[in-house]
Amino acid sequence: MEYILTTQDLCKSYGKADVLKNVSLHIPKGAIYGLIGKNGAGKTTIMRVITGLQKPTSGSYSICGIENSDSDIQNIRRRTGALIESVALYNDLTAYDNLKVQFLNLGLSSYDRIDELLKLVGLDQTGKKRAGKFSLGMKQRLGIAIALCGNPDILILDEPINGLDPQGIIEIREMLLGINKNQGTTILISSHLLDELSRVADNYGFIDNGKIIREVSKEDLEKSLRKSTVIKVDDVKKTVTCLDNKGLEYDVGKDQSINIYSDNLKASALVVELAESGIEVLNITQQEETLESYFMNLISDKKGAEDA
Amino acid sequence: MLEQIKVDLLRMKKSKLTWFLILAQIVMSVLGTVFLISDNVYYMDPNPPEIICLEALMMFGMLTGFVCAAVSVKLTILEKKVGILRNKIVIGVKRSSIFCSKVIVNYLFSVLLYAIHLILVFAVCAVENQGKFADSETILKLSGIYLLWMLFFSIIVAIISLGYTHDVLSIIFSFGTICAMTLATGLLRNRIEMEKYKDTLILDVMKFLKKIDPYEYINIENVPEAVANAFENSLIPALSMIILFFVIGCFVINRKEFD
Structure with a gap:
């Protein structure tokens, strides 16, 4: 190049x-x-x-x-x-x-x-x-x-x-x-x-x-941007336990929405599973990690590495 | 560097301050000369008309240098403040070219104002002073002294206004330096506490400055002789100072980092 x-x-x-x-x-x-x-x-x-x-x-x-x-x-x-x-x-x-x-x-x-x-x-x-x-x-x-x-x-x-x-x-x-x-x-x-x-x-x-x-490069960035499924539920605590049991990576936002990071997650299957556990899914969307969150992750990774 | 001179000339041409100062110079030169001639008429033992002409030239000659310095400081500081100098440096204009063009354009403006003053003094003298002027050699030598001073002012002002970051302090430093040097020569002229500085570097510097101060040589009672004396004595020291400060200026500006 x-x-x-x-x-x-x-x-x-x-x-x-x-x-x-x-x-x-x-x-x-x-x-x-x-x-x-x-x-x-x-x-x-x-x-x-x-x-x-x-x-x-x-x-x-x-x-x-x-x-x-x-x-x-x-x-x-x-x-x-x-x-x-x-x-x-x-x-x-x-x-x-x-x-x-x-x-x-x-x-x-x-x-x-x-x-x-x-x-x-x-x-x-x-x-x-x-x-x-x-x-x-x-x-x-x-x-x-x-x-x-x-x-x-x-x-x-x-x-x-x-x-x-x-x-x-x-x-x-x-x-x-x-x-x-x-x-x-x-x-x-x-x-x-x-x-x-x-x-x-x-x-x-x-x-x-x-x-x-x-x-x-933009191409490489797009490849590395993580996809997430965002759900809103009636019981966050119960959902978190459920996600832990499934071994999924997630984080809970300030508005109590849960970001689940998995490329292979099937939304319909997740809704059914949560429903079986007695959790009502109020909203579900799929989104790609933004440049902003990528940048924030990079900084926090770097800080983590330095602290370690 | 020619491009930079063109830019600075364009800038001066477009500045309202430039035209205001040219107008002010015209008014001051005419009124000042008329006043000097009228005032002289009332004395019992008036100076000869030739001397009046030289006095009129001297009256605003130095002032012109200060006025031009003010314009240069104002325009340069404005350029620095709004980032115009950045526009020049990022496209590869050398810092020394910027410095040289500031000196040259300020000096050209000084020369222009002095020329206006000279022409108006002649014009007023032709009408009001029995059409009598001093001899051309004396006028040329007096003008030469002033023009050397103005070049020196232009260099000092360009160094400080480009080299120093703070706006207000740049103005204070510029005029402070010029005034301090003028005062230093004045002190020497009056021989105030000369003994105190005997065998010191200060005395050497003051002696050097003395040689380029036109007032040191100009005695109003015998102006033509004093002017000739001043010109002969001040030429080499003045040129040395000008070259020295010009080199210092290039050195300082080349190392200057711009925000």
Whole structure:
């Protein structure tokens, strides 16, 4: 597999605080790579380091095969676009002028693509309205347009859907999928809105406490996501005893629903068995483990291993 | 780096503050020169018209440097605050290019304001000062001294506004540094407690600063001679300081990590 961005044992410390600990990432070319982690896990720091805003304490990274120690890295950065943390805009300039500034930064003499980019992000009708008067969603889209000015091979987006309303989230999602599909741009995206991330990403990196705990493709993830049968019953205690006797793995939710993890469980047979034990099944559904629960399990497994 | 200069020029062109300051410079130059000429008429022993012209030039020459420094600090801090500098670094713009362009554009703005001041002083003198000006050599040398000072200001301001993280403290540090250096030269000029610093590094530094302070050489009673003296004495030390601080600036900014 061809990787467009990799990191090798990347470490970053601020004083005595180790924020990144031997981070090794592998981002395939053409992928939408979701970086998943809690707040403060190190997602933004990884992005800051690979975009050159900050220097790694140790370790290395390479973009398009060029190592960070190579003098060519500055030229390669022209093939990247990034939106780190807040959107950086000149609030007193129009959307067009903001893009013009970025075109100048990139040394591009022709401004022909500005209208095309504004259309792509749906800001072609903003005219002389200044960016400071844009809604948050519009600002985010303009930020992405700025990141796209250099027609980048890789787009690095840090929490691009934070604070957006549902409509804004859908617009950004559709836009990113379009950019990835139509232009072949690799996208590294971080978010803690895991449900949303699961709709766009095809590769995932899970980070916790400055360490990458797993990298997985969407296909492999789907294979490893556990299926569960969720039941609501009139007597939880009795049901739990019954499930223990059958040797089934389960957990009891806060709403007293019971998640039973088994790929081969037949719902009809379970209902009959419980009924024979005098338990009334009020509701039964089947569901797949979500990205969120997968992530939470990963973290708790890691914590368990460390405690042990 | 040319791209960065274009960006910063565009930025200045689009800033209302820039146009406000140009307007303020025009008003101050005209009114100041008119006031100086009128005021001189009432003295029993007025200065010759040629000297009035130079006095008018001197009156706002240094102020222009401070004003430009204020604009540079404001725009740079704003860029840093909203993350514009991040946009530049992530696409491979070198930190030293950002620093150089800030210095150059601020300096160009200083030169522009000074040129406006110069033209207006000439225009007012042509109308109100019997059409008499100082000799061109003196004017060029005086302008040269100011332009060296302004370049020095631009470098100091760019280092502090780019290198320091805190917004308000950046402004305080910028002006504090410039004022401290001006005051240091003033102290030396007045020879206050010079003995106290004898054979110390402070005295060496102050002596060095003294050489690039135009007021040290400019005696209002004999301006042309003082200007010529100042120019000859200050050229090499001033250029040395400018190069030294420019190198320090590049070094500091290249190591700066941006949030």
